[in-house]
Amino acid sequence: MTRIVEPEAGPRSKRAAILTAAVDCFGEAGFDATKWSTVAERVGIGQTALYHYFESKTHCLLTIMRLELERSHDRFVEATKGAEDPVEALRAAVRAAYDVSPQEVLQMRILQNHMDLLSGTRRSKREEAERVAARQLVQVVERDWTNLLVKGMSQGAFPLRDAQLLGSSVLGLIVSVWRWYRPSGPTPLAEISELIEGACVRMVAT
Amino acid sequence: MTRIVEPEAGPRSKRAAILTAAVDCFGEAGFDATKWSTVAERVGIGQTALYHYFESKTHCLLTIMRLELERSHDRFVEATKGAEDPVEALRAAVRAAYDVSPQEVLQMRILQNHMDLLSGTRRSKREEAERVAARQLVQVVERDWTNLLVKGMSQGAFPLRDAQLLGSSVLGLIVSVWRWYRPSGPTPLAEISELIEGACVRMVAT
């Protein structure tokens, strides 16, 4: 478990600005559809300056994905740490998953649309480091949900089932929303959150 | 609703061979990671010959996705046409969704990994035609599931809920499996099918 040390920002670093611009572009237009030079333009630097911060367009994408995974994990821990009752913990975790800013919606969309990148190994060092870190975080998040189910089953709050498989399924159900959800769409996120919360509880606790 | 007429195969057409090779490559290595020329090699033709059958690499991908969506829809209709009881219809539909060949597993994986392509419009005619057809088929498949739920609710077999949202969720849960499932993995598809079948019934019918 090699953690990536976030490059500490020099006072005139544009790393954060690049990430923000990239999230906007990749999230709205899609990774392939957005030119790397467009991101540079939006930040107000030449294209080659991007390579001072990221080894490649893909390296930037993988960084966005890792950061989003870290965020998801942190929010899960935060949301469930207080709850005693497994059903309440599950509900809190689902609500936390949908308690996100518009920027974070884009990040989740990007993450979901490019999960397949985490399978194959990458050529360059820093890309591969981000990939491995992200892959590990996926497992961490999966373990988060699985552990929640295991605890509930052992306490008798949930019927006994394959916790690993059911955990992945619950997670899959929750994140599948990000493939189609649009803030401008007809369904508000609160409504989605509520329906999915109920669905998860029925899936697990019935 | 403009249906795409499948180019009827001349006796020495390699279209089918190209599609098969492309599904293997795109499914195993990923679309971006596989060189278009590799597909040509595997079929045993020069790279430029590919353009006799597909306008572009992406056009081929979109065709694969459309064909898979058509298949999914057909299987759903086939599986549910006999069933009277809504719960049995739901169970049959889920089982049908996982009753697939290894080739079809790859096709589902490709479809899931590139759903985002269906959002933005395409430059070229034939690509755009495939994209629109695929997008429509996504809606058809969503309607398949939603209608199943509506029927069940009106018959009193399922409690009343937002059928559209719940339908998308059920579908999302089912297809989320294709992101991580590998035939070589530890969990057999039969086991997954069974767990998801139960989960869907509890989600919808409880």
Added chain:
DNA sequence: CCTCAACCTGAGTTCAGTTCAGTTTGGTTC
């Protein structure tokens, strides 16, 4: 004010995808 690392740039390279300008193949017609 001097220094040096962080930050940036324009010009050039690469390479996969694609286009072009034809050539081959084999079934059909007379």
Added chain:
DNA sequence: GAACCAAACTGAACTGAACTCAGGTTGAGG
């Protein structure tokens, strides 16, 4: 069985976006 022609194919050239290179600029700390 020769002529024809559309489907099938090819090698060479082109394109454009990602990336490299060889330096130039800037500003915070000494």
